[in-house]
Amino acid sequence: MWRLSLSAGYRGFGCRIVGPKGLWGSRVVHTCSAPAIPAGRITALQAVDLWKNHFTERGVMEPDHSSLYIMAYLLGAKTIESLEQEKLSEFLSPEKTEQMWKLCSRRLSRMPVQYVIEEWDFRDLTLKMRPPVFIPRPETEELVELMLNDLEMKPGTGIGADSQHTCLEVGCGSGAISLSLLKSLPQVRFVIVTNRFLATIFFCRLGLQDRLQIHCLDVMKDAETVLSLCRHVSTLVSNPPYLFSEDMTTLEPEIFLFEDHAALDGGKDGLKVIKQILTLAPQILSNHGRVYLEVDPRHPPLIQRWVEVNVEEMRYVETRHDITGRSVLKSLSVFMSSTMASFNQFVII
């Protein structure tokens, strides 16, 4: 498994990115020396400008956004827009200047902003971010919205309902999906299957012990164990790795160097983990249970055909596109329904 050299980038102002086969090629800046901290004091806006220019020179993506988000974070805000103009024109303290330099140097090594400031927002939650745990994407916010609509309408899951519903999530990342649903639906319990022990830190100290179970298992290798632990689940959700292996090599450095490849690579056709989930689903789900998946735009027809042939108890219901769906769909969510006794419809989003 690919490992990121953790000594690179974070601690000093200079850094080298080293992979398993030595230094990466031209796509990556090999040494990233930061500009010197100015002798005199500077304002927040001046620091933002300085770093924006430096990021631009070094080919770092989103030079302005990166600079602005880091500065906002240092000044205690989420976005620069929420700060008053006076504050931005004030001189930064030496400590804040040093922190800005430290954090921006990390960004210089192409570390995603979310890892630099160690947090990011997903809907109305602020989540911890730690490499290499997968950073939630905005498309997944729509998946959660869709699930909330469906689950709120379903008897027994809404607020004030009597019975509890169990959701299973395969691959939790930083907890974006599960924490959103746990927060909005008090009657829902979650079982999480993740192959990364690090993920458990995202769920600590939230007072969710009675509503949450986390099992460190690999859905590909530990299928039997997963089945023995997960039964009578009403909803299965996953944002599984769905990229095609050949597309992994063209990923931007922010993703390729810092995020977990196992959370991205879905095999030759991107369907490796998806197929496994759908194979196990009928035994995991209770009657009329549903599967919600986020998938690649190319997947829905492939999944539909594959399920028709290979998973008798499941049926396609619907496909829905996310907000960026124009003629070229950027990403889709898929969800399917299953029943033990008779055919049900299933839905692809």
Next chain:
Amino acid sequence: MLRLSPFISCVYSLSSRVIWGVPHGAPLLLRPRPPGLMCVLAAGKKDLIDLPVLNEDELEEQFVRGSGPGGQATNKTSNCVVLKHIPSGTVVKCHQTRSVDINRKRAREIMRGKLDVFYKGELSEVLVNKKESELRKQEKRRKANGNLERKRLFRETLAANSKPGNDTV
């Protein structure tokens, strides 16, 4: 296999900023809010009930993240939402938060306010509230000035009374 055990120590905070779990495209301020959840109104300080309801078919939404792949294949932080109301040509841009979902919802709130002004002109609730708020501020300022004036006079009186040559001690 590992069960989450409560003694794993770490610090985490759950922000409880926003609110809704409303269906995609539904008129936001008219949805009943579930009891017990904290409600924060993002746009404006008053709860405006009479704002026009948005028809999603009349809206064109653009999510500015540049070209190229989406989903897992990209990790862009720019999440500006551009919302256009086709019949009136009104455009709203929102990048107030780090969540696209919330920016979309806020863009719609802002759009409702703008459309209210567009269609109702001076009678728009938005403008009426603004005027009222201005009047309240003016009143407050007037009173504050009045207080300052009274205090000034009082001090002068005190100073005059304590001058030498007066009989009082």
